[in-house]
Amino acid sequence: MKADQTLDCVGLYCPMPIVKTAAKIKELKTGEVLEVVADDKGIKQDMPAWAQATGNEFLGVEEGGGEIKVYVRKTQK
Amino acid sequence: MAEKEKLTIVVFSGELDKALAAFIIATTGASMGMDVTMFFTFWGLNILKKNEGGMAGKGFKQKMFSLLNKGGTKRLKLSKFHMFGLGTWMMKLVMKDSHYPSIEEFITMAKDMGVKLIPCSTTCGMFGLTENSFRSGVESIAGAAYFLGEARQSKVTLFI
Numbered sequence: 001m002k003a004d005q006t007l008d009c010v011g012l013y014c015p016m017p018i019v020k021t022a023a024k025i026k027e028l029k030t031g032e033v034l035e036v037v038a039d040d041k042g043i044k045q046d047m048p049a050w051a052q053a054t055g056n057e058f059l060g061v062e063e064g065g066g067e068i069k070v071y072v073r074k075t076q077k
Numbered sequence: 078m079a080e081k082e083k084l085t086i087v088v089f090s091g092e093l094d095k096a097l098a099a100f101i102i103a104t105t106g107a108s109m110g111m112d113v114t115m116f117f118t119f120w121g122l123n124i125l126k127k128n129e130g131g132m133a134g135k136g137f138k139q140k141m142f143s144l145l146n147k148g149g150t151k152r153l154k155l156s157k158f159h160m161f162g163l164g165t166w167m168m169k170l171v172m173k174d175s176h177y178p179s180i181e182e183f184i185t186m187a188k189d190m191g192v193k194l195i196p197c198s199t200t201c202g203m204f205g206l207t208e209n210s211f212r213s214g215v216e217s218i219a220g221a222a223y224f225l226g227e228a229r230q231s232k233v234t235l236f237i
Contacts, residue, residue, distance in 0.1 A: 011176055015105040019186065022108035053082075053109040076110075 001062060001071050003035035004028060010067065014042045018050050021072070025056065028074045033059065036070050043068055081112040083231035087224065090237055091120030093153035093165060093180060099237045100183035106233070107190035114231075115187075116224045118197035121237075122204075123148030124180070125196060125211045134205025142204060150181050188214045195219050 007024045009017035017038045028034055036047065044061055047070040051058035059071035084106040088099045099115065106113045117125055126148030133143040158164035172179065178186065188194070196211060198220045208218060228234045 013175060013177055015101050015108065016178070019104050019108045019190075022110075050109055053111075055110075 001035070001059065001069075002033065003071060004032040006035045006037065009036055009038040009040075009043075011039065013040050014046065017043050018046055021047070021050065022054070025054075025072070025074055025076070030074055030076075032074050034072050034074065036072070038068050038070070039066055041068065043070055047072065081110060082233075083227065084111045084113045084233045084235075085224070085227045085231040086113070086115045086234075087236045088115055088117045088121035088124065089119050090156070091123035091148070091153065092156040093168070094155050094157075095237055096121075096124045096153060096180055097183065099235075100180065100187055102235065103187050103192050104183065104190060107187065107192055111232075113187075113190075113192040114195060114227045115192060116195050116197060116219075116227070118200050122196055122200055122206065122211075124150065124153065124184075125194060125215055126206075127210065127212055128152070130210055133207070133210050136205075139205035146204075150179075150184070153180060184212070195223070197221075197224075 005024070005028060007020060009020055017036060017040060021034070021036055025034060036043065048058040051072050055076040057073040057075045059073055062069040086099055086103060088096065103113050103115055123146065128149035128151045130149065132140050134140050155165045155168055193216050194214065195216045196218045198218045201207065201218050
């Protein structure tokens with residue numbers, strides 16, 4: 001999936017990927033896509049929950065080589 | 078989004094593992110756009126005490142208690158496997174190896190995210206603690222009514 005910005009969270013455990021995502025999303029413009037790369041499996045459940053709570057759009061997960069990539073479109077006001 | 082949802086946590090316990098759990102949920106709540114208040118009471122106040130704080134309280138009993146119950150993030154123990162400090166020391170090493178934030182870093186993070194840290198007035202009164210006993214960035218001391226005022230408007234309330 002194509003993203004406008006990437007956030008590297010490899011090696012970080014909950015809640016750090018979510019904490020960093022919340023800070024990073026502020027740098028994006030509305031409509032842009034953020035890619036978060038992580039290896040903590042919790043991210044697959046956490047990111048959709050975070051997106052729903054903050055009013056952003058969760059786009060999906062891509063997995064491979066021990067890395068998990070999740071995608072979120074900034075739609076929050 | 079409309080008005081922010083609220084999360085209120087009572088931190089009653091003063092152990093390292095329970096303090097971490099409380100701050101993990103608090104920082105996650107703040108990341109999810111929630112308005113977070115942490116109300117510290119009883120042993121939980123040890124998390125907010127200064128590491129280098131002197132003896133607090135008036136009179137022999139409060140002073141003795143302050144000496145036995147010094148507090149500060151450096152003195153927090155695990156609720157299990159403390160083993161005279163060995164277990165807690167190992168836990169801190171494991172966290173460091175995993176690049177996991179320390180309790181000190183979690184408190185700073187929470188503050189930066191706007192989490193409110195509130196010491197309970199009754200415990201402060203009984204133990205002779207004042208606002209000077211606590212690290213900087215702690216809000217003013219408040220009572221149970223303040224906690225309930227926050228809790229009744231909160232979507233989520235936890236007791237740790």
